[in-house]
Amino acid sequence: MQPTSSMNEEFLKKWQMGLQIVRPSIDNTSVSERKKAIKLSADIAMASLRKGTTCWSRALIQKTATEDNFLVRQMLSGIKEEALINKRLPKKVVCHRKIVRRSKKILRRKTKSACEEAAAKAKKLVKRRTQGLRNVVPGGDLMSNDVLLLQETLDYIMSLQTQVNVMRSIVDAAEAGTEQ
Amino acid sequence: MKMNGGAIEADLLLNCTDMSVLERQRAHLKYLNPGFDSPLAGFFSGSSVIDGGVIDGFLGTDGLNLPMIYGENTVEGDPRLSISPETMTGTRNFKKRKFDTETKDCDGKKKMMMNRHEEEVEEEEKSKITEQNNGSTKSIKKMKNKAKKEENSCSNDSSKVTKELQKTDYIHVRARRGQATDSHSIAERVRREKISERMKFLQDLVPGCDKITGKAGMLDEIINYVQSLQRQIEFLSMKLAVVNPRPDFDIDDIFAKEVASTPMTVVPSPEMVNSGYSHEMVNSGYSNEMASSGYLHFNPMQQVDTTTSDPLSCFNNGQAPSMWDSHVQNLYGSL
Numbered sequence: 001m002q003p004t005s006s007m008n009e010e011f012l013k014k015w016q017m018g019l020q021i022v023r024p025s026i027d028n029t030s031v032s033e034r035k036k037a038i039k040l041s042a043d044i045a046m047a048s049l050r051k052g053t054t055c056w057s058r059a060l061i062q063k064t065a066t067e068d069n070f071l072v073r074q075m076l077s078g079i080k081e082e083a084l085i086n087k088r089l090p091k092k093v094v095c096h097r098k099i100v101r102r103s104k105k106i107l108r109r110k111t112k113s114a115c116e117e118a119a120a121k122a123k124k125l126v127k128r129r130t131q132g133l134r135n136v137v138p139g140g141d142l143m144s145n146d147v148l149l150l151q152e153t154l155d156y157i158m159s160l161q162t163q164v165n166v167m168r169s170i171v172d173a174a175e176a177g178t179e180q
Numbered sequence: 181m182k183m184n185g186g187a188i189e190a191d192l193l194l195n196c197t198d199m200s201v202l203e204r205q206r207a208h209l210k211y212l213n214p215g216f217d218s219p220l221a222g223f224f225s226g227s228s229v230i231d232g233g234v235i236d237g238f239l240g241t242d243g244l245n246l247p248m249i250y251g252e253n254t255v256e257g258d259p260r261l262s263i264s265p266e267t268m269t270g271t272r273n274f275k276k277r278k279f280d281t282e283t284k285d286c287d288g289k290k291k292m293m294m295n296r297h298e299e300e301v302e303e304e305e306k307s308k309i310t311e312q313n314n315g316s317t318k319s320i321k322k323m324k325n326k327a328k329k330e331e332n333s334c335s336n337d338s339s340k341v342t343k344e345l346q347k348t349d350y351i352h353v354r355a356r357r358g359q360a361t362d363s364h365s366i367a368e369r370v371r372r373e374k375i376s377e378r379m380k381f382l383q384d385l386v387p388g389c390d391k392i393t394g395k396a397g398m399l400d401e402i403i404n405y406v407q408s409l410q411r412q413i414e415f416l417s418m419k420l421a422v423v424n425p426r427p428d429f430d431i432d433d434i435f436a437k438e439v440a441s442t443p444m445t446v447v448p449s450p451e452m453v454n455s456g457y458s459h460e461m462v463n464s465g466y467s468n469e470m471a472s473s474g475y476l477h478f479n480p481m482q483q484v485d486t487t488t489s490d491p492l493s494c495f496n497n498g499q500a501p502s503m504w505d506s507h508v509q510n511l512y513g514s515l
Binding site: 002031032034035038039042122125126129130132133136137145146147150151153154156157158160161163164167168170171174175178 | 371374375378379381382385386395396399400402403405406407409410412413414416417418419420421422423
């Protein structure tokens with residue numbers, strides 16, 4: 001399923017609001033500052049659309065709050081989402097490396113048949129990839145099981161597609177405008 | 181209306197023979213909680229209505245209502261809106277309900293298998309109220325095989341044969357042919373089915389994933405895709421920062437050009453100004469209407485007040501397509 005146009009519009013609306021908030025402070029600043037402000041406001045707009053129902057949106061809002069607290073508060077003010085900033089996220093899933101390594105050594109000694117080895121290798125690959133996915137998706141470390149991770153990834157991909165579509169159209173239109 | 185539809189869909193799901201364990205669970209839940217609304221509903225379709233029995237089954241993730249019924253606290257410290265604790269407790273609670281049926285008589289169970297679906301549901305509700313946690317997992321198998329037997333009797337399909345392992349006074353254990361009755365394997369099977377279901381959706385979303393089979397390859401593609409999207413966003417925001425000196429200047433500019441390119445003039449309608457976009461957008465009232473009309477025109481799927489859009493949509497149809505039009509069409513026309 002592709003992002004719908006209603007999602008595009010909602011995102012654009014929120015993003016515009018964010019840009020208006022940011023506008024007075026970055027009128028004459030450098031390109032990188034502007035870019036950062038644009039990107040942050042877009043991120044917050046995207047995350048606020050979910051209204052706190054998904055884990056990645058909350059993690060993203062928290063992450064941007066560390067970079068630009070003022071903007072986050074302004075954009076989410078008046079809605080219950082402001083409480084999301086202060087809400088405690090679930091604890092990160094931490095594995096102690098020593099223990100994991102020791103248990104792997106023991107396991108390696110036990111299973112030696114060929115087909116089991118192949119299955120174990122495949123499982124290892126999958127595990128490595130899921131860890132990579134956790135690194136990419138915001139708040140991935142906080143999701144305890146794989147099912148939730150995939151669900152959040154789905155939602156996150158849709159929001160990213162919305163964001164990219166809207167931004168690309170605006171960039172194209174702006175470029176066309178300047179060319180004329 | 182919605183409740184009837186849910187019940188019918190649940191019935192359809194139960195009567196089809198090729199149902200997985202997971203779908204049967206969901207169908208049971210759907211039948212029991214017909215007015216059930218999932219927070220994941222927003223994820224799939226924004227404001228539009230969700231259709232289709234299968235998608236409903238997916239979105240009705242296990243027992244998001246059930247924690248309320250059992251009064252159980254969610255595991256992680258986030259009771260309100262998080263998905264993971266609820267799904268976890270949901271599956272646990274669902275198993276609880278199935279444990280309760282173990283205490284019933286075996287003859288009673290046999291009778292239930294012959295009876296219609298409603299009675300089975302009543303029994304489940306009764307067991308919900310008693311709320312005992314006996315801890316044996318063979319009853320899960322029993323419930324699932326009951327549903328299967330139901331399907332068999334309804335559809336006269338003898339291909340799925342249930343094998344009885346033991347007949348005691350207390351526990352009826354029936355296993356699907358060639359499958360273990362272990363609680364762990366059942367739980368694992370459910371988990372695997374959930375994961376494969378979500379992978380299927382991801383396959384639809386990520387372009388170029390049709391040919392790839394297997395979890396590792398799919399995950400690789402997904403990671404690459406997410407990273408590429410993130411890089412695109414960075415690049416586009418950089419481009420935006422370069423192209424215009426002020427962040428929201430482009431919108432004004434674009435709409436001004438749109439206004440300039442059109443020969444016709446439109447009487448501003450008061451309803452447009454009051455639409456949701458007016459607050460954030462632009463100073464001039466006319467640009468407001470252009471913005472809203474742009475959205476309204478290029479979005480045939482969205483449910484909008486047609487009364488306000490009618491005087492302007494014909495105007496938009498008549499004009500020659502400008503650059504902005506084509507870009508907005510790309511923005512809103514693809515579905």
